[in-house]
């Protein structure tokens with residue numbers, strides 16, 4: 001892999017490695033002065049990059065072991081969500097939630113706090129019970145819930161070492177139906193966002209930040225029917241894609257057709273290119289008490305945002321305790337942007353959005369594009385810097401992003 005999925009990051013690695021065993025992975029890490037893992041390469045920031053050896057775990061055994069009480073599973077680090085979902089579903093088990101696409105790896109998703117939507121749902125990272133971390137000195141450290149360093153390690157984007165396996169919570173498989181409700185009035189969203197997002201297991205709003213707002217409602221079939229009649233929105237009678245002009249065939253089935261969790265919670269089907277394909281992305285997370293203020297600020301910026309926007313999505317997530325998670329300590333509203341693939345045109349707009357959301361204690365998605373310095377928005381920032389120095393004193397796993405945010409004290 002020489003570039004990320006979007007093509008905006010050309011990796012600076014001088015060597016690529018795809019070990020087929022843990023022993024071989026250990027040798028690669030020991031032999032490399034600098035090393036970083038790449039998952040499926042779907043991040044838009046340089047977070048997976050390295051100037052040394054770029055390691056893919058794609059060829060490690062794709063193992064999934066179900067715990068005897070069927071509440072957890074142990075998952076090998078190379079697995080993508082699409083593969084993992086099918087293996088779990090075959091056991092009548094499920095992940096509690098999924099992001100918009102199943103093409104990415106579980107570890108790559110967990111370590112950037114990748115999320116779907118739902119007032120009662122944490123990000124994928126919230127399902128992690130323990131992780132096995134191959135550290136710079138070659139030891140394999142298991143960190144589990146309750147261990148002091150666990151909360152620092154789950155969302156850490158490869159900076160502490162190579163995650164070789166994860167244990168995650170799983171739940172009994174469930175069915176979901178999704179419906180798109182169009183022409184949602186802006187005034188209703190602005191005034192009643194809490195009521196709207198509480199309507200179902202997972203609710204997203206897609207918008208152009210001008211006139212068009214639509215609610216994508218994913219309901220577990222065992223839950224009460226969602227009621228959006230009070231909003232004035234109209235239920236779509238044809239399958240939709242979040243980006244106008246892209247084939248809706250690429251999306252998971254809508255129109256209220258029930259189906260398994262893994263074929264409804266993501267917006268995009270595993271067998272197609274997700275989203276537009278040619279694009280950039282950013283996402284900003286604000287604490288729920290700031291939701292109405294953030295909504296109004298972004299609506300005002302609509303004329304600035306719209307010229308470089310393909311689509312935007314608003315989601316909700318519950319709080320977690322991970323030191324570097326954007327959801328740390330706060331239930332959140334997430335503001336996602338899918339941009340035209342033009343970095344120079346997008347960057348000034350990011351600066352405007354960040355300025356507008358600054359009073360809302362905004363935190364960026366680690367895997368997407370941002371300009372701001374988030375350090376003062378995280379109460380455990382310096383604690384993470386300490387963990388980094390302990391586990392990787394020579395800076396083997398440091399890359400440009402890690403150096404930027406956590407400069408070495410000797411630098």
Ligand SMILES: Cc1cc2nc3c(=O)[nH]c(=O)nc-3n(C[C@H](O)[C@H](O)[C@H](O)COP(=O)(O)OP(=O)(O)OC[C@H]3O[C@@H](n4cnc5c(N)ncnc54)[C@H](O)[C@@H]3O)c2cc1C
Nearest residue numbers: 039040041042043099100104105108114115157158163367
């Ligand atoms: C079309 C599209 C849609 C998206 N939708 C969503 C969405 O709905 N919600 C959301 O939150 N995000 C979304 N994203 C962002 C994406 O989920 C994240 O960027 C995610 O981290 C990508 O996972 P990946 O497997 O491609 O990892 P990569 O991008 O390859 O890597 C991400 C990070 O994980 C680290 N990493 C990977 N494997 C390991 C390992 N074994 N050990 C240690 N570190 C590791 C890498 O070093 C890097 O720091 C989307 C991206 C795209 C392209």
